Amino acid sequence: MFVYDFIEKIGRIEVDYSTKFRKRYLTITEEFSSEKEYQKKLDEYLIEFRKEIHSLPFSLNTKQSRKAFLNNLYDEFIYTKENLNEQFKKTIAQSQDCISTQRVRFKCCFPRYFQKKYLKEARKEYQKLHIAFTVRMDKIENAVDVLKLSALNDGIDIKPFNCESQDRFKTKLSSPELAYLTFKIMQKVSEDPNFNRTHLSRLLAENFSTKKAAFPKASQIRKQFTEVNDSVKNRVETLFNELSDTISS
Numbered sequence: 001m002f003v004y005d006f007i008e009k010i011g012r013i014e015v016d017y018s019t020k021f022r023k024r025y026l027t028i029t030e031e032f033s034s035e036k037e038y039q040k041k042l043d044e045y046l047i048e049f050r051k052e053i054h055s056l057p058f059s060l061n062t063k064q065s066r067k068a069f070l071n072n073l074y075d076e077f078i079y080t081k082e083n084l085n086e087q088f089k090k091t092i093a094q095s096q097d098c099i100s101t102q103r104v105r106f107k108c109c110f111p112r113y114f115q116k117k118y119l120k121e122a123r124k125e126y127q128k129l130h131i132a133f134t135v136r137m138d139k140i141e142n143a144v145d146v147l148k149l150s151a152l153n154d155g156i157d158i159k160p161f162n163c164e165s166q167d168r169f170k171t172k173l174s175s176p177e178l179a180y181l182t183f184k185i186m187q188k189v190s191e192d193p194n195f196n197r198t199h200l201s202r203l204l205a206e207n208f209s210t211k212k213a214a215f216p217k218a219s220q221i222r223k224q225f226t227e228v229n230d231s232v233k234n235r236v237e238t239l240f241n242e243l244s245d246t247i248s249s
Contacts, residue, residue: 003073006049010042010139011080013132015091026094027125028132035131042139049143053150067156070147074158077144081137088133092126172207197225 014030032038060066151158185200201222210216224232 002048002052004076006045006143007076007080009045010136010143011084012087013084013091013129013136015129026091026122026129028128030132032128032132035135038132039135042135046139046142050146053146056150057154063154063156066154067151070151070156071158074144074147077140077147081140084133084136084140088129091129197222201225 013028015026016029031041056066056069060069148158181203198218202218204221205216205218208216
């Protein structure tokens with residue numbers, strides 16, 4: 001769906017360090033000719049996003065599936081705002097360090113003319129960075145307004161996911177490793193009835209802590225793949241229902 005492409009495009013400013021002779025400064029690597037053109041480009045993304053959200057009742061024909069989708073999308077935008085803000089703060093700090101460091105080097109290496117020329121270029125990129133961040137945050141706010149309006153028209157209440165109140169599994173895996181591992185496990189289990197449960201139980205035991213055990217035993221996990229009581233089954237079914245986008249209302 002384009003909505004996730006929109007989040008990916010809007011959620012990160014592409015920057016790099018430019019090097020020329022012994023001078024370094026931060027530069028935006030994406031197309032940026034003027035603030036007006038930059039606004040226009042992001043507005044085109046926003047228009048496509050709005051079209052897809054407005055056509056949601058045709059692509060997801062149950063209210064419950066639309067509710068799950070809109071809530072998930074709202075959470076994505078919250079995380080995107082946080083990540084974009086964090087990237088901006090780090091990049092601004094790098095840019096300021098870059099300029100202040102070069103001021104010291106200039107005194108020994110460059111005549112005043114080149115100092116002024118370089119600092120002018122560096123500050124221009126610094127200003128572009130501020131503009132890019134401000135415009136992107138504005139488009140995210142516009143997109144969230146589109147979500148809220150669509151939800152309101154559909155009688156849906158959008159509630160942000162409260163991750164602070166949730167129990168967490170502790171793992172040694174990185175976020176990309178955890179995401180890809182989960183995907184591959186689900187893929188293998190669905191395709192291969194002879195998937196090696198012994199190795200899977202060992203993997204889970206080595207990487208996760210549970211509610212009652214900091215270091216669960218692989219043999220116990222292996223046993224409980226099939227020997228499960230009704231309360232556990234009901235709890236897991238509830239989790240699957242919360243994750244599903246296709247439950248009928």
